Amino acid sequence: MRILGIDPGLRTTGFGVIEKEGNKLSYIASGTVKTQSETGLPERLKTIFEGVTEIIGTYKPDCAAIEKVFVNVNPQSTLMLGQARGAAICALVSSGLDVYEFTALQIKQAVVGHGKADKKQVQAMVQRLLTLPGIPGPDASDALGVAICHAHGTDTIQALEQAASLKSRSSFRIHRGRLLR
Amino acid sequence: MRILGIDPGLRTTGFGVIEKEGNKLSYIASGTVKTQSETGLPERLKTIFEGVTEIIGTYKPDCAAIEKVFVNVNPQSTLMLGQARGAAICALVSSGLDVYEFTALQIKQAVVGHGKADKKQVQAMVQRLLTLPGIPGPDASDALGVAICHAHGTDTIQALEQAASLKSRSSFRIHRGRLLR
Numbered sequence: 001m002r003i004l005g006i007d008p009g010l011r012t013t014g015f016g017v018i019e020k021e022g023n024k025l026s027y028i029a030s031g032t033v034k035t036q037s038e039t040g041l042p043e044r045l046k047t048i049f050e051g052v053t054e055i056i057g058t059y060k061p062d063c064a065a066i067e068k069v070f071v072n073v074n075p076q077s078t079l080m081l082g083q084a085r086g087a088a089i090c091a092l093v094s095s096g097l098d099v100y101e102f103t104a105l106q107i108k109q110a111v112v113g114h115g116k117a118d119k120k121q122v123q124a125m126v127q128r129l130l131t132l133p134g135i136p137g138p139d140a141s142d143a144l145g146v147a148i149c150h151a152h153g154t155d156t157i158q159a160l161e162q163a164a165s166l167k168s169r170s171s172f173r174i175h176r177g178r179l180l181r
Numbered sequence: 182m183r184i185l186g187i188d189p190g191l192r193t194t195g196f197g198v199i200e201k202e203g204n205k206l207s208y209i210a211s212g213t214v215k216t217q218s219e220t221g222l223p224e225r226l227k228t229i230f231e232g233v234t235e236i237i238g239t240y241k242p243d244c245a246a247i248e249k250v251f252v253n254v255n256p257q258s259t260l261m262l263g264q265a266r267g268a269a270i271c272a273l274v275s276s277g278l279d280v281y282e283f284t285a286l287q288i289k290q291a292v293v294g295h296g297k298a299d300k301k302q303v304q305a306m307v308q309r310l311l312t313l314p315g316i317p318g319p320d321a322s323d324a325l326g327v328a329i330c331h332a333h334g335t336d337t338i339q340a341l342e343q344a345a346s347l348k349s350r351s352s353f354r355i356h357r358g359r360l361l362r
Contacts, residue, residue, distance in 0.1 A: 041282065082267065
């Protein structure tokens with residue numbers, strides 16, 4: 001399964017693509033989509049939309065994960081971040097991808113193991129989990145982090161589904177046993 | 182020239198299409214794109230994106246106008262509104278439309294003549310300017326209002342361009358006159 005992680009922002013939208021085979025995670029690509037602050041807002045949103053669409057076309061992920069953003073102290077920044085995130089999500093859903101949202105807390109817990117980890121710890125763990133030759137940049141690291149978080153989440157989902165199917169299978173057996181008796 | 186006006190919102194995005202021929206404005210269509218609050222955010226943004234894209238396909242506008250939204254008292258609402266607006270703008274720009282942004286003040290000034298007009302005055306003037314048989318609903322009225330604002334704005338732009346071209350023509354004449362002397 002190939003996962004595209006997105007760290008949305010109006011100036012810089014980070015992306016990271018990882019592949020998951022069984023328990024093994026591997027790094028495919030990462031980078032940023034940048035917009036010019038001198039450009040008008042519609043044009044900047046178009047850049048994000050087209051940039052993310054191009055990334056999807058290039059790396060063909062199976063699903064996407066994006067960080068749930070926090071409201072900023074500055075309401076104008078919150079509005080700008082919201083619009084950038086809306087543009088990125090539009091690119092994902094209009095390419096037919098399922099989009100999974102995670103909070104910063106969930107991402108830190110998935111990557112480092114506890115929710116109070118700082119940026120450097122996240123970067124170091126992203127490097128270790130994906131066996132990268134060096135520390136990834138902050139935008140790429142956050143995008144790879146949310147992709148890793150989703151990869152771990154699917155493990156949990158699969159484990160729960162497996163547990164549920166085992167449970168239902170065993171109850172079916174008991175039921176058949178009863179019927180045979 | 183056919184103008185699509187958009188009043189963005191996560192729950193309800195209003196749209197209004199008008200046509201401008203010389204000084205005459207005429208009503209083409211209006212309505213809303215609604216999303217279900219029980220649905221996940223990516224799915225809701227997809228509904229807005231696809232809804233606005235469908236409207237563009239149906240009414241084939243030449244350009245689009247959208248209200249500049251205000252930051253809300255509630256930062257979470259600001260974030261939601263921002264994402265909805267981002268999705269609507271993405272639909273407009275990815276269909277190749279130029280997008281013009283206007284503040285509520287500019288819209289009220291263009292439609293009613295002063296910036297302190299209330300909703301009812303805007304609705305009444307939208308009805309009068311487009312010779313509608315009845316008062317339009319609030320979402321449609323706001324969307325038609327921003328389209329009217331752009332239609333008036335293009336008058337102003339044309340007038341300024343005309344003035345500029347007259348000015349440059351007259352300065353050209355003076356220049357030629359000097360050359361001839």
